[in-house]
């Protein structure tokens with residue numbers, strides 16, 4: 001336990017990031033209230049592909065965070081038995097390979113690729129294999145983190161939107177909702193694409209955009225692929241229940257690019273890439289909104305103009321939720337600043 005001394009912390013947003021923050025902060029003894037406008041994991045988290053992608057593509061300002069992402073998930077698995085990761089490894093190839101070849105992933109020749117993924121119809125000459133990577137069900141992981149936070153005493157309030165802040169002498173003293181206000185010493189804004197609306201109320205304009213991506217779930221036979229496969233045409237993996245998941249770019253809102261139409265096109269691509277696809281039927285095709293910044297890096301840290309306001313907007317949020325949850329709890333409770341977060345500070349976007 002850190003120096004929490006019943007520090008009252010409100011976390012806004014119950015996606016995987018807010019859930020991890022609530023778990024780690026409550027685990028250090030803070031008096032945590034997590035407030036969610038809808039249901040748990042109803043934002044980007046509930047539509048995410050769930051790949052813990054620790055591989056750096058070229059020089060990466062968040063390389064330290066990515067490289068520690070996996071060990072923090074391994075720790076969480078031991079702390080929270082209902083948080084389960086499928087450590088299948090990830091095979092990447094295509095245009096990304098030049099950048100990725102500078103990474104820690106192994107370069108596999110075609111014969112080895114074939115051993116790993118025998119159903120690939122057109123295995124490339126070489127591919128990168130990150131053996132230590134895996135994927136999880138982001139919604140299930142969020143629920144596991146929230147149950148863990150509750151076991152440490154955190155309160156969870158859903159169906160309640162934060163629409164304002166209470167401020168006294170440039171110090172945040174709480175949040176306002178339709179059902180009343182909640183006092184806090186620190187407010188952590190982890191509201192995904194809803195974050196800029198909230199920080200604007202604090203005179204901090206942050207360039208976070210909502211980038212749409214499509215998650216498709218197919219009924220098909222199990223074990224078509226052994227791990228995660230990613231190339232410019234396809235990103236697929238099986239979920240624990242045997243469904244095949246695919247993440248696809250959102251193109252536009254024309255009828256030929258509606259999610260259900262893209263799901264049919266992607267099914268054809270899967271059939272032309274993999275042997276043994278006897279039947280493949282889309283179960284769902286949903287658009288999720290990723291919170292991305294103009295420089296592609298997360299925003300993590302205190303807002304400089306107001307005491308007690310902390311922002312945590314992360315993409316890739318599934319990959320980094322475990323490590324960022326731990327580091328932020330150490331900053332807020334123990335006053336221990338994390339050098340790994342230096343590239344992520346909100347100051348880079350704010351005129352001070």
Ligand SMILES: Cc1cc2nc3c(=O)[nH]c(=O)nc-3n(C[C@H](O)[C@H](O)[C@H](O)COP(=O)(O)OP(=O)(O)OC[C@H]3O[C@@H](n4cnc5c(N)ncnc54)[C@H](O)[C@@H]3O)c2cc1C
Nearest residue numbers: 013015017037043044045048051162192194288316317319
């Ligand atoms: C199709 C798809 C595939 C992806 N694949 C991957 C992947 O493989 N690996 C990876 O690392 N990342 C991936 N991502 C990105 C990842 O899912 C997100 O970065 C992550 O889920 C963000 O989590 P979050 O908790 O910050 O945001 P969210 O899950 O969006 O949660 C924010 C929550 O805040 C709530 N909220 C907003 N405003 C308010 C308010 N005023 N008051 C109260 N509550 C509020 C929202 O209702 C929401 O539930 C993918 C995303 C998509 C859409």
